[in-house]
Amino acid sequence: MADSAPLLQLHQVSKVYRNGTVALQDANLAIAPGEFVSLLGASGCGKSTVLRMIAGLGRPSTGSLWWDDPSHQGDLAFVFQEAALMPWATVLDNVGLPLKLKGYPPRQIRAIAQEAIALVGLQGSELTYPRQLSGGMRMRVSIARALITDPRLMLMDEPFGALDEMTRSRLNADLLQLWREKQWTVLFVTHNIYEAVYLSQRVVIMAPQPGRIHGEITIDAPYPRLEPFRTSPEFSQYCRAIAEQLAIADAI
Amino acid sequence: MNPLKTLRSRYQSWLSPEVLAPMIVGLLSLTAWELLVRITGLPPFLLPGPLLVLQTLITEWGSLWPALLITLKITVIAFLLAATSGLLIAVLFVQSRWIERSFFPYAVILQTTPIVAIAPLIIMWLRNNTFAALVVCAWIVAFFPIISNTTLGLHSVDHHLNNLFQLYGASRWQTLIYLRLPSALPYFLGGLKISGGLSLIGAVVAEFVAGTGGARSGIAYQILMSSYNLQIPRMFAALLLTTLSGVGIFVGLTALSNALLKHWHDSAIRHEN
Numbered sequence: 417m418a419d420s421a422p423l424l425q426l427h428q429v430s431k432v433y434r435n436g437t438v439a440l441q442d443a444n445l446a447i448a449p450g451e452f453v454s455l456l457g458a459s460g461c462g463k464s465t466v467l468r469m470i471a472g473l474g475r476p477s478t479g480s481l482w483w484d485d486p487s488h489q490g491d492l493a494f495v496f497q498e499a500a501l502m503p504w505a506t507v508l509d510n511v512g513l514p515l516k517l518k519g520y521p522p523r524q525i526r527a528i529a530q531e532a533i534a535l536v537g538l539q540g541s542e543l544t545y546p547r548q549l550s551g552g553m554r555m556r557v558s559i560a561r562a563l564i565t566d567p568r569l570m571l572m573d574e575p576f577g578a579l580d581e582m583t584r585s586r587l588n589a590d591l592l593q594l595w596r597e598k599q600w601t602v603l604f605v606t607h608n609i610y611e612a613v614y615l616s617q618r619v620v621i622m623a624p625q626p627g628r629i630h631g632e633i634t635i636d637a638p639y640p641r642l643e644p645f646r647t648s649p650e651f652s653q654y655c656r657a658i659a660e661q662l663a664i665a666d667a668i
Numbered sequence: 669m670n671p672l673k674t675l676r677s678r679y680q681s682w683l684s685p686e687v688l689a690p691m692i693v694g695l696l697s698l699t700a701w702e703l704l705v706r707i708t709g710l711p712p713f714l715l716p717g718p719l720l721v722l723q724t725l726i727t728e729w730g731s732l733w734p735a736l737l738i739t740l741k742i743t744v745i746a747f748l749l750a751a752t753s754g755l756l757i758a759v760l761f762v763q764s765r766w767i768e769r770s771f772f773p774y775a776v777i778l779q780t781t782p783i784v785a786i787a788p789l790i791i792m793w794l795r796n797n798t799f800a801a802l803v804v805c806a807w808i809v810a811f812f813p814i815i816s817n818t819t820l821g822l823h824s825v826d827h828h829l830n831n832l833f834q835l836y837g838a839s840r841w842q843t844l845i846y847l848r849l850p851s852a853l854p855y856f857l858g859g860l861k862i863s864g865g866l867s868l869i870g871a872v873v874a875e876f877v878a879g880t881g882g883a884r885s886g887i888a889y890q891i892l893m894s895s896y897n898l899q900i901p902r903m904f905a906a907l908l909l910t911t912l913s914g915v916g917i918f919v920g921l922t923a924l925s926n927a928l929l930k931h932w933h934d935s936a937i938r939h940e941n
């Protein structure tokens with residue numbers, strides 16, 4: 417996969433916020449189409465900043481972003497840690513929002529939204545309101561909303577960070593399945609080593625103060641990754657290697 | 669939910685401490701008041717007992733009720749004007765920081781100027797149409813909470829949702845309709861609750877100021893005349909009607925707010941523990 421032309425490249429990207437915080441320094445990163453890449457690091461090392469710049473929600477102070485095809489630039493979706501749902505709208509309306517903003521006719525929105533809701537396993541909850549849902553279900557709604565535009569690049573900023581361990585594992589497995597089915601490219605931010613190893617093909621390790629990319633580790637395990645993978649010796653080796661790198665990154 | 673359960677919960681809500689406690693306090697105070705008046709033999713022109721007030725209300729109904737309707741008409745028109753103008757101005761304010769910065773202070777000035785002081789002017793300017801003058805006075809008192817609340821609400825949009833709208837290339841108009849206005853709804857409704865009562869107060873104060881030069885018709889005018897003529901029980905009866913109207917307005921607007929926010933807002937949801 418690393419051989420194909422990258423979907424997206426960051427060249428020496430730095431971000432300095434107006435208050436002088438250097439959130440990111442000289443980051444270089446290439447993401448191939450179809451790849452599942454995680455950004456791993458303690459909080460404050462610029463993970464969200466990377467995602468926001470890729471999404472066009474902020475510009476790099478220096479450096480540049482390169483897309484394989486500039487028309488794909490807008491072809492992405494963003495999932496936040498908080499599900500960020502509209503509390504006044506039903507699940508169906510929340511999921512259909514991106515298409516509504518793009519001016520699709522209501523009937524078509526409804527049909528596509530229903531399909532997306534079924535994909536994340538929420539059929540039957542179309543007319544409920546976010547408040548009535550558990551944290552895990554809300555995150556499923558958020559994912560359904562993200563996948564409704566059939567994006568090429570999925571940006572996920574600690575989407576499961578606020579969930580309990582069991583719910584997180586379930587959603588991890590379901591996310592992998594969706595990724596394989598839909599052939600997305602995923603850039604996934606997390607501060608959980610196990611989650612990063614379980615999900616990704618590559619784990620990019622970041623370091624704080626100033627935020628920067630420290631290195632990366634390739635996870636060479638085949639998909640589908642089932643439950644036994646989580647308890648395999650291979651899995652714990654990867655986790656240990658990453659933990660060591662994180663410790664080094666912190667010490668510098 | 670089964671009907672029996674609904675019935676029970678309704679029954680329970682009537683017997684809930686929130687309803688029961690103030691009712692007991694009210695009944696006790698009224699009884700104490702009645703006893704005080706009877707035992708001390710206070711003349712009714714100093715302080716009528718509650719029973720006498722009630723009796724007067726019934727006998728004077730024919731003159732008080734139409735008067736109340738006139739005041740309520742002023743109140744409702746002023747309130748509707750305040751609600752729409754407040755909402756529109758708030759929407760205008762959030763279109764640009766400069767508009768808000770330039771005009772918000774004047775909204776504050778209009779609000780902090782005592783209505784009693786400017787009502788005579790307004791009544792003079794609009795002397796051909798006293799009704800309109802009274803409506804304008806009540807509107808001035810009532811519109812500020814709606815502007816300030818709604819402006820705050822339009823600014824308090826969830827940060828991530830804002831990003832999401834940006835990401836999907838939402839137009840200014842779409843962001844207003846689908847994001848900002850719904851986000852502001854609870855704040856707007858909060859403003860309505862305050863401004864409903866203020867409309868009534870504004871109408872009453874304006875009628876007072878207009879006095880004999882006014883339309884000589886509203887409930888405040890009746891209160892004024894009753895006090896001039898030392899018909900104190902009648903004055904109390906008119907006062908009672910005014911207060912009940914205020915409570916009615918508040919209860920109505922609270923019910924409206926709860927109905928609209930039923931599905932999603934904290935303030936309207938009863939948390940089960």
Ligand SMILES: Nc1ncnc2c1ncn2[C@@H]1O[C@H](COP(=O)(O)OP(=O)(O)O)[C@@H](O)[C@H]1O
Pocket residue numbers: 433434435437438439457458459460461462463464465466627
């Ligand atoms: N809008 C902002 N203005 C100023 N500083 C910011 C802003 N956003 C983030 N930062 C700072 O930039 C650094 C990196 O933040 P962020 O990208 O959110 O890190 P992470 O997502 O890894 O926790 C932090 O020190 C944070 O305080």
Ligand SMILES: [Mg+2]
Pocket residue numbers: 463464465573
């Ligand atoms: Mg972050």
